[in-house]
Amino acid sequence: MTRPLVAIASLGGTISMTPSDAAGGVVPRLDAAQLVAAVPGLGALAELSTESLSQLPSASLGTEQLLACLAWAAEKIAGGARGVVLTQGTDTIEETAFFLDLYWRHPEPLVITGAMRTPLSAGADGPANLLAAVQVAMDDESRGRGVLVVMNDTVHRARWVCKSDSLAVQTFVSPDGGPAGRVVEGRPEYFHAQGHRLLAPSPTRTFPKVAIIPAMLGDDGDLASAALDLGYEAIVVSAFGAGHVSFGFAEQIERVAKTVPVVIASRTGSGATASRTYGFAGSEVDLARRGAILAKWLHPLKARLLLGALLAAQTPREQIPEAFARWSTLPRHSSINPQPQP
Numbered sequence: 374m375t376r377p378l379v380a381i382a383s384l385g386g387t388i389s390m391t392p393s394d395a396a397g398g399v400v401p402r403l404d405a406a407q408l409v410a411a412v413p414g415l416g417a418l419a420e421l422s423t424e425s426l427s428q429l430p431s432a433s434l435g436t437e438q439l440l441a442c443l444a445w446a447a448e449k450i451a452g453g454a455r456g457v458v459l460t461q462g463t464d465t466i467e468e469t470a471f472f473l474d475l476y477w478r479h480p481e482p483l484v485i486t487g488a489m490r491t492p493l494s495a496g497a498d499g500p501a502n503l504l505a506a507v508q509v510a511m512d513d514e515s516r517g518r519g520v521l522v523v524m525n526d527t528v529h530r531a532r533w534v535c536k537s538d539s540l541a542v543q544t545f546v547s548p549d550g551g552p553a554g555r556v557v558e559g560r561p562e563y564f565h566a567q568g569h570r571l572l573a574p575s576p577t578r579t580f581p582k583v584a585i586i587p588a589m590l591g592d593d594g595d596l597a598s599a600a601l602d603l604g605y606e607a608i609v610v611s612a613f614g615a616g617h618v619s620f621g622f623a624e625q626i627e628r629v630a631k632t633v634p635v636v637i638a639s640r641t642g643s644g645a646t647a648s649r650t651y652g653f654a655g656s657e658v659d660l661a662r663r664g665a666i667l668a669k670w671l672h673p674l675k676a677r678l679l680l681g682a683l684l685a686a687q688t689p690r691e692q693i694p695e696a697f698a699r700w701s702t703l704p705r706h707s708s709i710n711p712q713p714q715p
């Protein structure tokens with residue numbers, strides 16, 4: 374039987390880090406071929422191509438590297454890969470996965486993995502994660518699901534996945550949506566059929582600076598005006614509870630929303646913003662009246678990336694609320710469509 378082709382690219386992160394006396398700690402050094410060599414049996418499972426796209430801590434990844442990853446992955450699919458795997462630092466996976474998923478048009482899976490423990494530490498999780506990622510990438514059941522994150526034998530969708538713990542191996546969770554599936558005895562088992570996917574329009578300009586400004590006790594949100602002075606082209610407010618800010622912050626939002634789009638997302642880590650429950654000054658009803666867009670189920674980090682993508686496609690300002698509503702609201706079952714909608 375011919376083995377499926379799976380392409381693996383490394384970007385850096387803990388999975389690739391070894392100690393450096395000069396740096397005073399671990400730094401990214403291993404490339405994709407070295408990561409593969411550390412996984413017993415991986416070569417027997419699939420025909421693997423490996424490439425090192427960068428050796429960065431994931432905090433220093435940016436849209437340029439991610440667009441290069443998309444081009445690399447698309448090229449590998451065109452060359453016959455059944456799926457592609459990216460290894461990277463876990464610090465930003467919840468964002469990189471969402472960003473890549475905005476643009477991943479192929480039915481073949483793009484799987485992201487990493488590690489919480491360095492390769493030389495006891496119980497290093499990188500090899501098991503890479504093995505599971507390849508098993509997910511080569512499985513037909515993974516097709517049409519977009520970008521998936523595989524860590525700790527659990528499969529997460531880009532839409533929901535969040536890093537929940539700074540150091541624990543079981544850090545990745547999917548609040549609200551739940552994990553997509555689990556890897557059991559070497560194969561992914563999915564809890565649901567593949568669902569609704571949306572794609573962002575292709576970028577036609579560079580990605581804008583989009584700020585996230587938190588609502589904080591006793592704060593009047595004047596960072597929102599400062600962000601405009603610094604050249605930010607849109608603002609996401611990481612709001613209290615179901616989408617709330619102080620009286621002063623509400624006034625800032627009204628002022629700023631006259632110039633740039635302002636999105637209100639919840640800072641709580643799970644749950645949706647409300648839309649018709651609270652009426653006090655600074656409530657979700659009040660902020661919507663003042664021109665803000667409610668992010669509903671999108672967390673601030675994901676709302677920021679969507680807003681950036683809409684602006685990078687030069688979406689007219691008046692169309693942004695409607696585009697956001699499509700992304701932030703859950704699909705009705707009657708509209709579930711396995712084909713991605715641009």
Ligand code: GLU
Nearest residue numbers: 386387430431462463464
């Ligand atoms: N804990 C992170 C990791 O898993 C630190 C470094 C990074 O994100 O690149 O890789």
